[in-house]
Every structure is written in structure tokens, then in C-alpha cells.
Amino acid sequence: MTEKKSSWIPIECNPSILTEYLWELGINKNLGFHDVYSLDNEDILSVIPRPVYSLLFVFPMIISNEDKDFKKSGATLIKNDQNILWYKQTIKNSCGTIALLHASTNGGARDFILPDSLLQNILNETENLNIDSRSKFIESFSQLKIIHTSKNNIFAFYNFSKVEFASQGKTSPNLYENTIFHYICFVKSSKNGHLYELDGRNPLGPIDHGILNEDLLGNQTIQIIKKYIYERKKDIQFSLCALAPVFH
Secondary structure, eight states: OOOOOOBOOOBOOOHHHHHHHHHHHTBOTTEEEEEOOOSSOHHHHTTSOSOOOEEEEEEEOOGGGGGGGGOOTTOEEOTTOTTSOOOOOOSBTOHHHHHHHHHHHSGGGGGGBOTTSHHHHHHHHHTTSOHHHHHHHHHHOHHHHHHHHOTTTOEEEEETTEEEEGGGTSSOOOTTSOOSEEEEEEEEOTTTOEEEEEOTTOTTOOEEEEEOOSOSSSHHHHHHHHHHHHHTTTOOOOEEEEEEEOOO
8 A cells, every 4th residue: 555645734824823833933923924915005015014024825726737837937946046945845735834934944034033943943954955855854853743733823724714723623624635725935035135936846946036126025026926816817715924023
């Protein structure tokens, strides 16, 4: 019998849940996630605190033509780009956690990682590894899985109308069943100032969209996200969260 690939329950793109998750991993509590409710309304966009350090975008994948998601006009794909830290997704349904790692270990968010935290440990252990060794470390890092599945801060999303505690088994999805929703992350590299699109399932690695001379939640990134939405114009199930300052 073929052994099943390791699988986790997906997490909901909810800013409160994602913020609690990231705090538990070890980001300073001066940062947190905010819902982005519009890509066009300047008044709504202006409510998001600045600077925005990363963006998490959840969208329905094009299952019948998955390769289409990786063909980005005008973008450069460099698998071993030293200007960005990229994690390949090898655990099924772990895209939310991979996106959180991308969001917190790149760009200005790195300055908010607490010393001696799990996140700092992950960074120390993986930054100088090759891509495959980096993935194997994530697969074997049991503390990350424990936090991911903790009932204290992680929910499952099977569809956007049914959200339950993952660890309590209340109509939670089968671990090995496919979800069509997927997380990707947008960040600005601290090393070269470029806008990167980070998708752990992309076999070609990070996508370099070129120099970014504005806030991350600006026109350049918004136009890329709008392309995703246009390609799936029959769908309305999208979610965007910005990692930015929080005021307690």
C-alpha cells in the first residue's frame, strides 16, 4: 500500500486567527494582519496602517489548468534567488503556514522576529539550506505542526460558509481531501527592493516582479492580484490580508 503524503487541515484566511498564529510563532505583537476589503476604493485602502510588510492572498486555484497560475507575463522566476527566502510546500494543505513563513521571514517583517522564538529557530535552521533540505526541516519540525493544529488559534476552512475548530472534529474536512483555495504571499525584498510573489507550490520558485518604488499595498501589487481575480471572474471567493502595524 502506498503511504499517504503528509497532510494538514487548511486554515482560514481570517486576520485574527493569522495574527494569533504569527504571534505564537514569534513575531512582535506590534505587527498583525488586517483585512483588505477593496482594491479600488482609496478611502478603504487608506484605513490599512502603513507600511504594509506582506500580503496574504487566498484564491481558488484553476484545477483544470494549474500551470496557468505559474505563467506570469513580465515576471522573472529564479528558483535559487538569494534575495528572498522561499519555502517549497511539500505538506498537503499547508499553504497557509508556508505563506506565513514567507510573510514573516522576508522584508521588513524580519526585524520584528523575537529572539529565541520558534520563528527565529526556523530562520536560523533553514536560511542557509538548499530548497529540498529546507522543506525537509519544515516537514520534521513537530512544533510547527502542533501550533498549526492547535484549537487555541487555528480553524479549518472547507468552504467559506463552514468554519469550525480544526482539532475538535466538528464537521472538519478530511485531511487528505483537496481544497481548491490556496495562499500566496507578496513581499518586498530588503536586499534588492523587488516585489516578490511567493507560492510554495510553484515548481519554478519565487516570482520576481521587479523593483517596487511604493508601499506593498500599492498599484503595482494590486494589478497583479487583479489579474488573478480576472482569470477567475466567475468566482467571488477571494481574501486578502495585510501584515502591518497594529495599535493596542
